[in-house]
Amino acid sequence: MFISLLAVIALGCIAWLGAASGFQYLIGVVLPYAAVLVFIGGFVWRIVDWAKSPVPFRIPTTAGQQKSLDWIKPARLDSPFTTAGTVGRMLLEVLLFRSLFRNTSVEIQKGPRVVYYSAKWLWLFALLFHYCFLLIFIRHFRFFLEPVPFALTAIEFVDGIMQIGVPRMFMSDVLVVAALGFLLARRLFSEKIRYISLANDYFPLFLLLGLVGSGIWMRYFAKVDIAAVKVLTMGLVTMNPVLPEGIGAAFFIHIFLLSCLLAYFPFSKLMHMGGVFLSPTRNLPNNTRAVRHVNPWNPPKKYRTYAEYEDEFRELMEEAGLPVDKTSEEAAAAE
Amino acid sequence: MSKLPTPDKLIATIPAFPMEGWMDTKPDFKPGTWCYPAKVENMRALGMPNPHEWSADQEDWNLPENWEEIIYEGLKERLAKHRSLKVFMDICVRCGACADKCHFFIGTGDPKNMPVLRAELLRSVYRRDFTTAGKLLGKLAGARKLDKDVIKEWFYYFYQCTECRRCSLFCPYGIDTAEITAIARELLHELGLGIHWIMEPVFNCNRTGNHLGIQPHAFKEIVEFLCEDIETVTGIKINPPFNEKGHEIVFITPSGDVFADPGIYTFMGYLMLFHEIGLDYTLSTYASEGGNFGSFTTFDMAKKLNAKMYAEAERLGSKWILGGECGHMWRVVHQYMDTFNGPTPPKMETPKSPITGTVFKNAASTKMVHIAEFTADLIKHNKLRLDPSRNDHLTVTFHDSCNPARGMGLLEEPRYVLRNVCNNYVDMPENTIREQTFCCGGGSGLNTDEIMEIRMRGGLPRGNALRYVQQKHGVNTMACICAIDRATLPPLANYWAPGVTVYGTHELVANALVMRGEQKRTMDLRQEELPGMEDE
Amino acid sequence: MYNGKYIIPGIVIFVGLFTFPFWSNLLTPKYERPQLAMPADQKECIEPAEYMRAEHMHILDVWRDQALREGKRAYVASNGKVWDISLQNTCMKCHANKADFCDKCHNSNSVSPYCWDCHVAPRGNQ
Numbered sequence: 001m002f003i004s005l006l007a008v009i010a011l012g013c014i015a016w017l018g019a020a021s022g023f024q025y026l027i028g029v030v031l032p033y034a035a036v037l038v039f040i041g042g043f044v045w046r047i048v049d050w051a052k053s054p055v056p057f058r059i060p061t062t063a064g065q066q067k068s069l070d071w072i073k074p075a076r077l078d079s080p081f082t083t084a085g086t087v088g089r090m091l092l093e094v095l096l097f098r099s100l101f102r103n104t105s106v107e108i109q110k111g112p113r114v115v116y117y118s119a120k121w122l123w124l125f126a127l128l129f130h131y132c133f134l135l136i137f138i139r140h141f142r143f144f145l146e147p148v149p150f151a152l153t154a155i156e157f158v159d160g161i162m163q164i165g166v167p168r169m170f171m172s173d174v175l176v177v178a179a180l181g182f183l184l185a186r187r188l189f190s191e192k193i194r195y196i197s198l199a200n201d202y203f204p205l206f207l208l209l210g211l212v213g214s215g216i217w218m219r220y221f222a223k224v225d226i227a228a229v230k231v232l233t234m235g236l237v238t239m240n241p242v243l244p245e246g247i248g249a250a251f252f253i254h255i256f257l258l259s260c261l262l263a264y265f266p267f268s269k270l271m272h273m274g275g276v277f278l279s280p281t282r283n284l285p286n287n288t289r290a291v292r293h294v295n296p297w298n299p300p301k302k303y304r305t306y307a308e309y310e311d312e313f314r315e316l317m318e319e320a321g322l323p324v325d326k327t328s329e330e331a332a333a334a335e
Numbered sequence: 336m337s338k339l340p341t342p343d344k345l346i347a348t349i350p351a352f353p354m355e356g357w358m359d360t361k362p363d364f365k366p367g368t369w370c371y372p373a374k375v376e377n378m379r380a381l382g383m384p385n386p387h388e389w390s391a392d393q394e395d396w397n398l399p400e401n402w403e404e405i406i407y408e409g410l411k412e413r414l415a416k417h418r419s420l421k422v423f424m425d426i427c428v429r430c431g432a433c434a435d436k437c438h439f440f441i442g443t444g445d446p447k448n449m450p451v452l453r454a455e456l457l458r459s460v461y462r463r464d465f466t467t468a469g470k471l472l473g474k475l476a477g478a479r480k481l482d483k484d485v486i487k488e489w490f491y492y493f494y495q496c497t498e499c500r501r502c503s504l505f506c507p508y509g510i511d512t513a514e515i516t517a518i519a520r521e522l523l524h525e526l527g528l529g530i531h532w533i534m535e536p537v538f539n540c541n542r543t544g545n546h547l548g549i550q551p552h553a554f555k556e557i558v559e560f561l562c563e564d565i566e567t568v569t570g571i572k573i574n575p576p577f578n579e580k581g582h583e584i585v586f587i588t589p590s591g592d593v594f595a596d597p598g599i600y601t602f603m604g605y606l607m608l609f610h611e612i613g614l615d616y617t618l619s620t621y622a623s624e625g626g627n628f629g630s631f632t633t634f635d636m637a638k639k640l641n642a643k644m645y646a647e648a649e650r651l652g653s654k655w656i657l658g659g660e661c662g663h664m665w666r667v668v669h670q671y672m673d674t675f676n677g678p679t680p681p682k683m684e685t686p687k688s689p690i691t692g693t694v695f696k697n698a699a700s701t702k703m704v705h706i707a708e709f710t711a712d713l714i715k716h717n718k719l720r721l722d723p724s725r726n727d728h729l730t731v732t733f734h735d736s737c738n739p740a741r742g743m744g745l746l747e748e749p750r751y752v753l754r755n756v757c758n759n760y761v762d763m764p765e766n767t768i769r770e771q772t773f774c775c776g777g778g779s780g781l782n783t784d785e786i787m788e789i790r791m792r793g794g795l796p797r798g799n800a801l802r803y804v805q806q807k808h809g810v811n812t813m814a815c816i817c818a819i820d821r822a823t824l825p826p827l828a829n830y831w832a833p834g835v836t837v838y839g840t841h842e843l844v845a846n847a848l849v850m851r852g853e854q855k856r857t858m859d860l861r862q863e864e865l866p867g868m869e870d871e
Numbered sequence: 872m873y874n875g876k877y878i879i880p881g882i883v884i885f886v887g888l889f890t891f892p893f894w895s896n897l898l899t900p901k902y903e904r905p906q907l908a909m910p911a912d913q914k915e916c917i918e919p920a921e922y923m924r925a926e927h928m929h930i931l932d933v934w935r936d937q938a939l940r941e942g943k944r945a946y947v948a949s950n951g952k953v954w955d956i957s958l959q960n961t962c963m964k965c966h967a968n969k970a971d972f973c974d975k976c977h978n979s980n981s982v983s984p985y986c987w988d989c990h991v992a993p994r995g996n997q
Contacts, residue, residue, distance in 0.1 A: 053418040054873040061503045063770045066744030079744040100507045106435045112346045114799040116766035142981035144892035166932040193431040198477040223925040234902035237892040275426030281509035289701040292673045303642035320552035
């Protein structure tokens with residue numbers, strides 16, 4: 001945990017020092033380009049690497065009634081029989097975290113009694129984090145588009161509709177910190193989660209907190225010159241990189257942490273973003289008895305044949321009056 | 336077998352989390368926590384690699400010289416063959432949603448029984464050997480060196496997983512520990528590490544056609560013996576066909592149903608049902624096993640044992656296969672069989688119930704129908720005369736087996752059947768049934784008596800749910816659709832909810848079944864008096 | 872590669888979405904910092920330009936509260952000069968062209984202050 005925290009603090013310091021000592025072009029232009037390349041290239045490479053392994057068996061985890069008899073209502077989404085149902089199941093999974101929504105917690109009480117509680121906090125905060133992050137990501141497109149499309153302005157209007165403070169507070173900024181805080185807190189304070197957590201579970205959380213934190217610092221407190229920032233970001237996306245004067249250090253910390261996140265992404269558990277689409281227990285229909293699934297490496301059949309079986313047990317079978325393919329006489333004659 | 340603690344003591348001895356991290360703790364191979372090793376001759380006869388003498392409680396497991404290379408190459412090969420493994424190794428975020436979903440974790444409190452850590456046991460080695468971060472950062476990236484203790488740990492924990500998939504239901508990415516366990520067990524088998532309780536049935540099934548090693552003549556004798564019991568109860572003499580060609584249907588069920596109490600009553604139930612509806616079927620001694628312990632060793636072994644079903648249907652010229660009540664059998668049939676050994680023999684046809692005319696389109700390709708689907712259809716079409724009052728002395732609940740629940744989705748059919756043959760039916764609490772069902776504690780080949788304490792610990796959530804309905808609703812009967820359940824649930828019920836008896840669903844069907852020409856029923860299939868029927 | 876017919880379109884969509892800022896700007900002319908119309912007759916604002924650039928929104932927010940809620944109408948600048956707290960009479964007196972001063976920067980950076988929900992926007996220097 002501490003190693004991850006220190007690593008993120010170190011990254012922040014590197015950016016701060018770098019910005020202060022003339023490496024602004026490196027941090028503001030070179031690294032972001034490199035990070036985007038690594039992110040997209042790495043992401044695609046990981047997906048292709050997964051795709052190189054076949055799915056030998058159709059093994060959906062069925063979370064509801066199968067389709068069998070006409071008068072029994074099947075669970076079309078939790079145990080999909082059709083492609084449409086499977087797409088629906090994946091959409092529920094990807095957009096609404098369906099499986100996490102089922103979450104329960106268990107407790108052994110006196111009696112003994114094993115008691116199950118609904119436990120949707122993880123679902124709620126996970127969903128909150130992901131949607132806030134998405135919203136913040138989309139909001140940032142005001143730095144990549146000129147003119148800024150109305151849709152973005154509308155999103156910002158809604159996100160800042162509470163009109164608290166100047167610049168206006170975005171709800172997504174507050175919620176994303178709260179959600180990250182929750183995700184971190186359960187790693188720290190839940191015995192089970194603490195026990196399973198690795199350095200590479202804390203690192204992304206701290207990195208994201210650093211990223212979000214530096215962004216909030218830059219917007220609400222340090223108030224970097226966003227007109228200059230937009231010159232830089234537009235330079236990046238129009239392939240005419242420029243480094244305008246007078247951008248504060250907070251920006252360089254922010255963009256450096258973002259570059260770290262992008263470059264780290266494909267080589268980490270964050271790849272669950274792509275992996276969730278490839279999970280064979282979710283993305284396949286529950287129709288294996290109706291439609292044959294083909295295994296590309298299906299080995300040749302090798303089994304003990306009936307003939308071999310009968311050869312061993314022929315006499316016993318005849319004695320017991322069981323029908324045989326070859327009588328003892330025929331078998332003897334064949335030898 | 337070590338002595339079993341009392342239920343209260345068992346719960347009181349669930350330990351707290353250890354202080355050290357999981358990479359620094361080692362399993363303690365106490366008696367009662369590990370399964371006996373497979374016999375060398377069985378391993379050899381089946382062509383398993385590196386058969387050798389070893390035992391889990393010994394310091395040295397006599398691993399083959401190049402064991403590290405075997406594991407490395409074995410894992411590499413499987414990563415290339417199974418996208419599931421590769422994706423599941425990479426995308427876990429350790430959110431912990433799975434942690435308290437595992438019956439073994441609930442019952443043992445051992446953190447490595449949390450599905451996420453069970454997977455990390457393999458994942459840590461994967462990271463070290465197959466990811467750059469793991470190679471560079473080592474333990475910091477959650478990677479660790481493969482050593483002999485890791486192998487021991489794998490053996491310990493991958494044989495404390497019943498491949499029930501309950502964790503995979505809750506995982507936001509559908510990471511399926513059953514898949515990871517199955518592949519880890521494959522790797523252990525590469526080193527010659529198998530367990531007797533699995534390998535002996537596999538060996539038997541290959542040779543005699545069934546797990547129990549019943550030879551053809553004995554199989555026939557046993558079934559005929561069961562038919563005598565049916566005659567005693569109903570007055571009707573049944574002569575089931577064996578290995579006969581030209582029948583429409585081959586019926587295949589786990590051999591446990593032919594052999595062991597209370598499975599035999601379920602088997603009698605099938606025979607009575609088929610007799611009553613005049614089904615054109617045959618039994619087979621060659622394919623006399625529905626279950627597939629091969630699926631607990633390797634995918635190839637599962638395929639090898641499963642191949643007999645289609646081979647026999649083809650030889651006998653049957654149109655389709657009817658399958659009995661069994662859990663993992665139906666995981667294999669529903670999700671693997673057609674892929675393993677299909678396409679089906681050319682003469683087989685899409686199953687159609689000869690009684691109701693219902694076409695089982697959901698089995699159009701595999702051409703195998705679950706008996707619960709078949710019977711539910713019969714009842715729906717009013718083809719059975721039923722007297723559920725014969726089961727009135729029973730208050731029935733239903734245990735969803737893991738595999739039909741989460742690997743098939745067979746949830747309503749057995750309930751429909753039960754509600755029609757019993758007047759008193761209640762479900763256990765919703766977090767313990769249907770897709771959220773809990774394992775009996777003995778799935779995936781762990782139904783062996785030497786690990787009874789582990790089984791009872793794993794059975795805690797199921798046992799406790801049973802006890803709940805026993806106290807609340809007076810449940811005295813737990814119906815199931817699985818031969819392993821019929822073997823594992825009676826000790827579980829005795830331990831956690833004494834007074835509950837375990838029944839196969841078709842035993843209850845047969846009790847209620849009014850057969851043409853039957854004598855007045857005064858006994859159930861167990862030849863126990865039917866209350867209220869004896870003096871009429 | 873297996874299941875390419877699903878995975879390849881997926882990758883294309885992914886790459887398309889994440890490179891959107893680049894390809895959508897292919898035809899965009901070089902972006903320049905918005906040039907603001909500065910008052911012809913004044914060289915100095917109430918505070919130094921740097922400070923004004925970062926904090927003008929904050930100053931306006933404080934002025935609004937002081938003028939309307941507290942009735943306080945005098946602002947003492949850092950150089951000791953005293954100004955009348957008034958958007959209309961102080962700020963807009965020099966920065967009379969909203970379109971070429973305020974809006975240029977605000978529009979380009981998608982900032983939409985709610986000053987003009989109440990105030991009447993000035994039409995320009997004419």
